[in-house]
Amino acid sequence: MTSKPMRKPPPGSRRRRRVLPAATPDFECALKLLxxxxxxxxxxxxxQLVSNEWIMYNSMLTEKLSEFDRLIISQGFPSGAMKVAYFDELVDDKHAIVTTSSSDDDDDDDEGDYYYVGICSCVDKDCLYPGCAVLMSPFLDYGLLYPAASCTSDVLSRSRSKVGHIVFIVGDASDTKGVVKNRRAVETFADIVGLDEQIREVKELAELPHTHRYxxxxxxxxxxxxxxxxxxxxxxxxxxxAKGIANSISAKFLPVVCTELIKKELGEGPKILRKLFIVAEQLSPSVVFIDKVDAISTKRYASVSRTAQPKIHWxxxxxLAQLDFDSRSGVVKVILATSRIDRxxxxxxxxxxxxxxxxxxLPNKSARRQIFLIHTSKMTLENDVNLEEILIAQDGFSGADIKAICKEASLxxxxxxxxxxxxxxxxxxKEKVMSKKEGRYPEEIYM
Known part of the structure; x- marks a missing residue:
């Protein structure tokens, strides 16, 4: 029996084998992975770079501390004998002018003097600013007054030479501490009601020159x-x-305590005020707020005690000199406040x-109602609270009185x-606050 030949399909009709495509990742995924x-x-x-810099910084700090120890040993005095002085002026890279106060010096003859001292290499001179407190090595001996012809500044011509060095910057212990506090204002114009015209005027003078100078x-x-x-x-x-304008221009708010200026020794108040404006310019933009300005600006022919009169006048x-100073270019805004403009x-x-x-x-009735709503917005009140009855016939209420009423009610x-x-x-x-206001304080104070 003969085998039949295999039947071959006609040419062109043979099925091709299907080849699956190669599985490769999407182009975007591969690019993202790269x-x-x-x-x-x-x-x-x-x-690696940050860790290496940290290691180098630690080694450099160790070297500077060892240099500081060698300086102490070479000068022959313990570290506890150091004193605090106040930086005034940088003469060159290695020398500066400092001042001392009565609390830092034991000798009464040295109070308020200027001294020409050296600067240790471990001190960062970029962190020195006028008025900052610095730690000084003890002054070992006195020198002579420098001749004015060989001086680079007027302060240097009045300075005395001492064998001492600036070894550390204290910074926060400056003599402006207690007189001014640097902080950010969190209050906004939304917290103020009934003073729309006053807010517009303050914005035109303080905010507009800063934000739209063009x-x-x-x-x-x-x-x-x-x-x-x-x-x-x-x-x-x-x-x-004042806090609202400082917040609107993102400026430092520097409130000044006038009583601290008066309590200082004669001549210290003007010195601190001058350094205050220097610090305010360095922290610019800033708002210097001097409250109760009538305490330091009374009329010069008014009857003041003989002890306080010279201090207040200086x-x-x-x-007046700082307000006449015309080189701040609007970066420091001064706001004064008083309740006795006649003085x-x-x-x-x-x-x-x-x-x-x-x-x-003083706020009117609608403004008083809005102030009440602001202070009571976060309070849990009973349903019987009627603010209209509280606001009746109270034309002498101020915003502070309304806040005091809400606080007293919460207590x-x-x-x-x-x-x-x-x-x-x-x-x-309300009765408690009004009794305190009418009975404890004389009415003529607020006229």
Whole structure:
């Protein structure tokens, strides 16, 4: 039996074998993977660089500390004998002018003198600023007064040479501590009600030259650089308005305590005030807020005690000089506040020193209602609380009085171990605040 030949398909009709495509990753995924790998390599290099710099910094710090120890041993004095002085001026890379105060010097003859001293190599000269406190090696002996012909500055011509060195920057222990506190203002204009016209005027003088300076250049007028005087009865929002303008321009808020300037020795108040404006310019943009300015700017012919009169007059002259200083270019804004504008010396109220005097009146009924709503927005109140009854016939209420009423009502609720404040608490708190205001303080103080 013969086998049949295999049947071959006609040409062109043979089926082709299907070949599966090669499994390769998507192009975008591969590119993303390469980017992540490259980023990982860069981060690894950065980590190595930071660790190496940290090791070098520690070794450099150890060398500087050893140099500091060698300096102490070579001078022959213990580290506890060091004194605090205040940096005044940098003469060159290795020498500076410092001043001392009565609390730092044992000798009364050296109070307030200028001294020409050296600077150790371990001190970062970029961190030195006028008025900062520095730690000094003890002054071993005195030198002679430097001749004025060979001096580079007027301060150096009045300085005395001492064998001493600046070995450390204290910084926070400057003599402006207690007089001014540097902090950020968190209050905004949204927290102020009933003073729309006053806010607009303050914005035109303080905010507009800082944020839209080109508008003054287009109109061909120089932006105002003088101070702003806020006056009105206590509790009308003068401090709150100053904090609001500092927050709106993202500036440092520097409130000044005038009583600390007066309590200083004769001549120390103007010196601290001068250093305050230097620090404010270094922290620019900044807002210097001098509250109760009538305490340091009383009329020079007014009857003041003989002890305080010379101090106040010298501080007033220094304040006038700082307001006349025209090289700050608007980076430092000065805001003054007082409740007794009639006691201020007319020299301070001259145009150019005071750009605008803004009066802050007591809030009206609608403004008092808004202030009550602001202070009671976070309080838990009973349903019987009626703010309209509390606001009736209270034309003499200020914003501070309303805040005091809300605070006193909260304390009354806490005293009774209650979680909600009742209407009776507000009535009792109002009577308590009004009795304190009318009975304890004479009315003529706020006229």
């Amino acid at each position: 980017k992540l790998k490259r980023m990982r390599d860069y981060l690894f290099l950065e980590e 508008l003054f250049e287009d109109i061909g007028f120089e932006p105002p650089k003088g101070a702003v005087l806020l006056y009105g009865e206590p509790g009308t929002g003068k401090t709150l308005l 501080i007033l002259l220094e304040l 201020i010396d007319p020299a301070l109220l001259q145009p150019g020193r005071i750009d605008r005097k803004i009066s802050l009146p 009354l609720a806490l005293r009774d171990r209650r979680e909600k404040v009742r209407h009776a608490d507000f009535k009792e708190a």
